[in-house]
Amino acid sequence: MRAFSRWLAVLAFVPAAAAQTQTTPVPAQPGPDIVIKVGGTGKRLPLAVPDLLAPGLAAVQARIAQPFSATLRSDLEYAGVFVITDPVHYPSGSRELATPQDADRWLGTGAEVLVDTRGDVAGDHVSIEARVWDLKSRRMIFGRRYSGGVSYVERIAHTLANDLVKEFTGKTGTFLSTIVFVSDRDGAKEIYAMDFDGRNPRRLTTHKSLALNPDARGGKVVFTSYVHRFPQIWIMATDGSGQREISTGVELNASPALSPDGSQIAFAGSAKGNPDIYVVNTSGGGLRRLTSTHALEASPDWSPTGRQIAYTSDQTGTPQIWVMDAEGTGARRLTYAGNWNDEVAWSPKGDRIAFACRNEGDFNICVMDVASGRTVQLTSEGSNGHPAWSPDGDKIVYQSRRGGSTQVYTMDSADGQNKRQLTEGRGNSVQPVWVP
């Protein structure tokens, strides 16, 4: 009874808007003696996540309870810090934790924490309350209410999952993030976006030529388009609106990369057949060349501070990853292993780089600790390329060709575990980049 009244105190009601998920940004007010932090130790916190309790007919279960619970469990598993105990063993009946025996029934499933969700449906709106309990102490450690249109029930689950990741790890969850990529599923290569888990793919461009190598930051996407026969850099919003060409004055215009503040674009440009790294202002103009070797330079990416640019150069005879100051000075080689390294991507913290690497045979994804040079290869199956980091740095999204087509996958950036295929079906999906 005590716990329940505290639960009520924590909740705040926010009226649902017509067509958007509303979340209540009420602080969780965790119990004073309970500190559960996960991540970093390798141990995953076992959670019991029973189905959303939603009174109503089968239709409510199918439209709301099932998609909500499936999304929530999938997200929490994906986070890499939780393990969901088997729902088959969950006790039925009341979820109140009035007595130690109530908690024991859940502890018996192997869970240490109970994620109790309950929903109310009124017309087209759903209100979902989440209560998270430490089972041993029977203390509530998180409580929040979410409401919105019933068609946004999956978004509500993503929002709750983000909040739980934040609560337990202190990190920002990625469950409302977007992956922008290239696909030829509709014919010509165009730019697409999808949810972090591969759901809701949508096409952003209709250039009907070649649209390649997107990069995204701060609500903007840059890419290369051949719509006017000669490749040019384009910029647009992450929903595909406001498409605009950025004239550079040089050729090639490949692999554009937005600076962290969004004001500049680094790219591979060419004058008279000598591909170099250039920078141009996002507003157009201000072109400057950063490299001036006779070798081939390509595929730049900014460090998160914007002070350095990593890129590919073949000046030693094979494509290798180099780094230089953002002014173009102080170039030094980073990779020495393998005979082909390219498509570098800097981690959000700036301590690591991911890149496509090859020694013999197929390409793989490698991650290097920049300070020590220590490198790990995270893939061993298929031909892999174009890695990009999740906003929290925990995941890498990349392309992998297995069998006849190339598709987008994700994996843990630390060790290559938890590989998941995000795209499937018609055509190829390549060159993914993760948008916060």
Added chain:
Amino acid sequence: MRSFSRNSTLWLAFFAAAALVFVPACKKKPPTTTEQARPPAEQPSGPETRVPPPTSPAPSTIEGDITSQSLEEINRRGYLKDAFFDYDKADLRDDARAALSADAQWLKSHPSVQFLMEGHCDERGTSEYNLALGDRRANATREYLASLGVDASRIRTVSYGKERPFCNASTEDCWQQNRRAHFLITAK
């Protein structure tokens, strides 16, 4: 001017004949290594359709009045021979120089022709690096044509990297077909 033009027609006939002799002579050379296989003459190994034009003699440059042909037809007839490259290289091989020498003669006799040099790569490298490599291939070809007297202002370049392969099989024959600088005539 009239007599000059007649003269150049004669010269053309000479060079066209020379080219016809020269190209088959080249073909007889056995490939030195499998890595550097010459562009396959007849059949592509893959099921794809964009195969290189046949190496049989092009329609005579004398009788080939391109003004009466559409650009599409001119390109399909393949008056100009593509240049082929070694793996991860943009240097012009002997066979590429021979082809481009003949191309230069044809281009000089058709001075109103404007064209695009497309740089292409095989599927084995990464896509971003290959875009830059294709740029080098297209420009190496452009520079060589210019050195042979073709006005560089007639030539534009574009790199497709490995995005627009001529052939889709994972075989050396097919890869060789894709490592090329390809002519596309854009104005006649």
